[in-house]
Amino acid sequence: MPYSQIITLEQFIVDQQSLYKDAGGSLSRIFRSLELAAKVVNRDVRKAGLVDILGNHGATNTHGEEQKKLDVIANDVFIAALSKSGEVSIVISEENDEPVFVEGCEEEKYIVAIDPLDGSSNIDVNASIGTIFSIYRRNAANKVASLADCMQKGKHQVAAGYIIYGSSTMLVYTTGLGVNGFTLDDSIQEFCLSHPKIQIPSQGKVFSINEGNYADFPEGVQEYVQYCKAKDKETNRPYGARYIGSLIADFHRNLLKGGIFIYPPTEKTPNGKLRLMYECNPMSFIVEQAGGKSSTGKMRVLDVLPEDLHQRVPLFIGSAEMVDMAVSMLNNAGELVAADAR
Ligand code: AHM
Ligand code: MG
16 A cells, blocks of 8 residues: 555544544543553564463463463553553553552543453464453542543443454544544554554344353353354354354454354353443444443343452353344243244
8 A cells, every 4th residue: 555545543542532522632632552561462473382371370360360461461561551651540451450550640541451462271272362451431520530431331331442453453443423444564664554444244144152052051051152153044043153262363353244142051151251331332332332232131231330359250152143133032032932833
């Protein structure tokens, strides 16, 4: 592409700034910090096999899971970059039990939630991983930031996005004005607009779910999986099954091509596995902005009022028609089978 046609992330954000509700430049400064951190983490991810940054760090996170070294690095890098932006009063992270209150920024307007390295079990096998972020405005009535400022419904996000460290590195984000994707051009170290105005097809041909847990799925989810695998020319079934085990990678593919990702409640994990604040809310904001849908199976994810920073919710997310169908089967379990039997 000729240099004159390149639109960098920074340029794009400056051009869009007047459209943001907060046109004071604060959000742009936060984005600049996220972009810098993304480049640093990208560099580390790319050399993960070369230097001793693979493997477990020894510590376990809030959820009792082992942290990988790269998780720790990514967490430190994003928190440091966001703290330095001067615009963020609190950073909450999937990897930290407690919120990080940024020193000297107690009165700043923004709160950022991050999953610094999602899908980290894929690091050792060189599959795609990513960073997820979500930005909220603080309650202006409170002079100083507090934990209560973090407990907001996802529909109040002012921006959300992810960076996927895949065969190329991309940053995809929304500020509520549609979804745009930027690919990192290694040669100039800039994220360049490559996927403008992303729209998810209303119907896809792919379903993504960890079918190994089938026996533990609710009846309605089992029925939906059977529906996806059944032959039917008219509706283009069976659908393809694609599951990487890295939410960002599965989500990103479905966003571009159409499809549904499900992490249902199971017997072992009645609220699913994914975290509301760090994974489900940002992805839900993005998918809705791209014309798709997201549900816990009972309600719109973005309407869930968080009770705990690290709470989990079941997730049905992707192409609108597929999510509608899956949720309706979940809630009408047994009826389809009964109807078939008649
Ligand atoms: P992580 O935050 O510890 O990496 O876990 C989240 C990941 C998601 O990326 C992925 O969708 C899910 O866990 C896969 O879980 P499972 O292996 O149970 O299918
Ligand atoms: Mg995660």
